Amino acid sequence: MTSLSNLINERSFRRLALLTVLSVFLLILVGGIVRSTGSGMGCPDWPKCFGQWVPPTDVSELPANYQQIYAHRGYKDVQFNVAKTWTEYLNRLLGALIGVFIFLTFAASIKAYWRRDRPIVGFSFLAFLLVGFQGWLGAKVVSSVLSGWLITLHMLLAIIIVGVLLYVATRSQAHIYRFGQTTAKPSVYRWIWISSGLLLFQILLGTQVREMVDEVASQLGQQQRYMWVSELGIRFYVHRTFSLVVLASQLAWILPFLRNNTAKGAATTLASFVVGLILIEIATGAIMGYFAIPAWAQPVHLTLAVTVLGFQFLVILLLYANRLLPDSYKDTSEMLRANTPTL
Structure with missing residues (x-):
């Protein structure tokens, strides 16, 4: 004990x-x-x-x-x-x-x-x-x-x-999430991993676009900020278009996951947050593309993307809560006494 x-x-x-x-x-x-x-x-x-x-x-x-x-x-x-x-x-x-x-x-x-x-x-x-x-x-x-x-x-x-x-x-905290562990169809497991990989690629591609923004800003200056987007080149357009691929891959696991888990729990709550954050993420991307890349939108855009990736990883961990659980927590009575705040 x-x-x-x-x-x-x-x-x-x-x-x-x-x-x-x-x-x-x-x-x-x-x-x-x-x-x-x-x-x-x-x-x-x-x-x-x-x-x-x-x-x-x-x-x-x-x-x-x-x-x-x-x-x-x-x-x-x-x-x-x-x-x-x-x-x-x-x-x-x-x-x-x-x-x-x-x-x-x-x-x-x-x-x-x-x-x-x-x-x-x-x-x-x-x-x-x-x-x-x-x-x-x-x-x-x-x-x-x-x-x-x-x-x-x-x-x-x-x-x-x-x-x-x-x-x-x-x-x-795996001993807490083991009770009433969230379940998902095999396709959900597959798509959440795929979508996480695609989102990570999109984030890293975004850092490359950000580098191009720095170069264009140095060449044109703040006075011609309205021209920055048009000078970014092919990587910007790939990054922008690839966001649709990321969105589709996210919906491929989120929609069936939420349909299968109607009861409120940590994993379903996080999945719901992911939906909202993705929409805000797309909105900030559109703001940068159509409103001359306002400085405030750039850190928000990046932080939202990393937050979405973090939430997805949390959902993955919660789906595998049993595998995270060490043998010392197998005693149900001990788990009940470990009454601690959750994430």
């Missing part, structure tokens, strides 16, 4: 894991804001910013020849912009804070699950390793002056970290 102290440790771990997941989504949103405002090179070096631990608030705090010093980082003809510098720096601080959250999640997993469910500990440690690699990769993005393929890899790794943390958080 599980002791009261261990149940308390598990409850604390679940809350911390949920907070960590939410903070990573926030970081993705902030990262989108950094890109949409052109703040990616607001700090031309890493981990310091203009050689300082606390960034400058005025150009007078920089050497007179700062453009020459950082010319190899794209500053040859760029004027210091305090807003862009602090936007990028706050993004870095949030990333560091999330690194602390993930480390605390790993530490809490050892205390709560080392004897009871070691895969939770293992995947928590994996998340910690991945966030460290993500920090190193962020430094490489800066040193490469925002290389397109590195930005795409940076985005992919962020999504992987979200997936690992969602797995950890959901596995820690």
Whole structure:
């Protein structure tokens, strides 16, 4: 039987894991804001910013020849912009804070699950390793002056970290979802995996389109923003058209899944959210295409896409709740006593 102290440790771990997941989504949103405002090179070096631990608030705090010093980082003809510098720096601080959250999640997993469910500990440690690699990769993005393929890899790794943390958080609550486990037809399992893969591809393709936006914006400037879309080329139109394929693949699993599961539960609620979020996602894409890519729509568009992917992964995990359940939870009486908040 599980002791009261261990149940308390598990409850604390679940809350911390949920907070960590939410903070990573926030970081993705902030990262989108950094890109949409052109703040990616607001700090031309890493981990310091203009050689300082606390960034400058005025150009007078920089050497007179700062453009020459950082010319190899794209500053040859760029004027210091305090807003862009602090936007990028706050993004870095949030990333560091999330690194602390993930480390605390790993530490809490050892205390709560080392004897009871070691895969939770293992995947928590994996998340910690991945966030460290993500920090190193962020430094490489800066040193490469925002290389397109590195930005795409940076985005992919962020999504992987979200997936690992969602797995950890959901596995820690699998004993709750095992009761009245949601069922689905074989075709639903097949299409939810296919649609998730297509959505991931669409997100990564979107980062490539975003790179093209940066190039066009640099060439035309803000004064000709209305011309940006027409200059984006074939990848933009592929990205836009492919959204219909993504939508069709989503409906292929959502509609039969909701018809088969009329009772309200975590999985059906998430599936319903996916429908709404996809419609909003398409709307923000249309706004960008027809209204000159407003800066506010870009981070919202990206965060919604990653949220949809995260919700789908949660549905998949809930469908496999029995397989996530370790042997130590097989005792029904023990599961009933583990009364903890759900995701």
